[in-house]
Amino acid sequence: MADVNMTDSNATGLPPGWEVRHSQSKNLPYYFNPTEKNSRWEPPSGTDIEKLKLYMARYHSTSGLVTDGAQAPGKIRALHLLVKHNQSRRPSSWREAEITRTKDEAMSIIQGYEDRIKRGEVSLGELALTESDCSSARKRGDLGYFARGDMQKEFEDAAFALKPGQISGVVDTASGLHLIERIE
Structure with a gap:
């Protein structure tokens, strides 16, 4: 992700002031507005969904399937x-x-x-x-x-x-x- 500014609405499709962050506890990306100290799992109103889909597919998906190790019984x-x-x-x-x-x-x-x-x-x-x-x-x-x-x-x-x-x-x-x- 070196060349991508996470707050660049041209790249993410998010409205100005919003950025994509990564939750360590859920191991998933979320949306954050640092000025308003507001976070959410769903994109904020005014998001260009098509741009966001492309951005998320490129920078926030795995190239293959996630593996959690050996299967637990049951x-x-x-x-x-x-x-x-x-x-x-x-x-x-x-x-x-x-x-x-x-x-x-x-x-x-x-x-x-x-x-x-x-x-x-x-x-x-x-x-x-x-x-x-x-x-x-x-x-x-x-x-x-x-x-x-x-x-x-x-x-x-x-x-x-x-x-x-x-x-x-x-x-x-x-x-x-x-x-x-x-x-x-």
């Missing part, structure tokens, strides 16, 4: 792609400060992604990088290892039903609509 590892809608429990994301699409519109979007993955045009991880409404997008949707009881029930049931390498159909949770790929 845990699996999965990637996911989340499409939120206006009925999601938190209808905002790093991509959009306010998500207004309907659940039907979100379903149409995620089914389009599912079709592209099935045709072999793109991997779930590649799509998650720029299209997922989850902050795990920066890690190609990698959620790391998790056990039963760590995720919402619908998500967990679908993820644990998959064999490594398999991808779920659309999974509906309070967070939104997901495609899940079990890795381990």
Whole structure:
């Protein structure tokens, strides 16, 4: 990142005064305004989302999948792609400060992604990088290892039903609509 000024709104797409910082505790980027001492996981109002997507994909994603070491007993590892809608429990994301699409519109979007993955045009991880409404997008949707009881029930049931390498159909949770790929 040597040549990129994290506060340069031309590079990040963020409004003036905002910058991208990295959370040590969550190992994820977030948005910070040092003048206002304001931080947030979702981009601030006035963000050029297309510029931000490109910036985040270039400077805040892994080149491959994140590895947490050996699998812990009873845990699996999965990637996911989340499409939120206006009925999601938190209808905002790093991509959009306010998500207004309907659940039907979100379903149409995620089914389009599912079709592209099935045709072999793109991997779930590649799509998650720029299209997922989850902050795990920066890690190609990698959620790391998790056990039963760590995720919402619908998500967990679908993820644990998959064999490594398999991808779920659309999974509906309070967070939104997901495609899940079990890795381990």
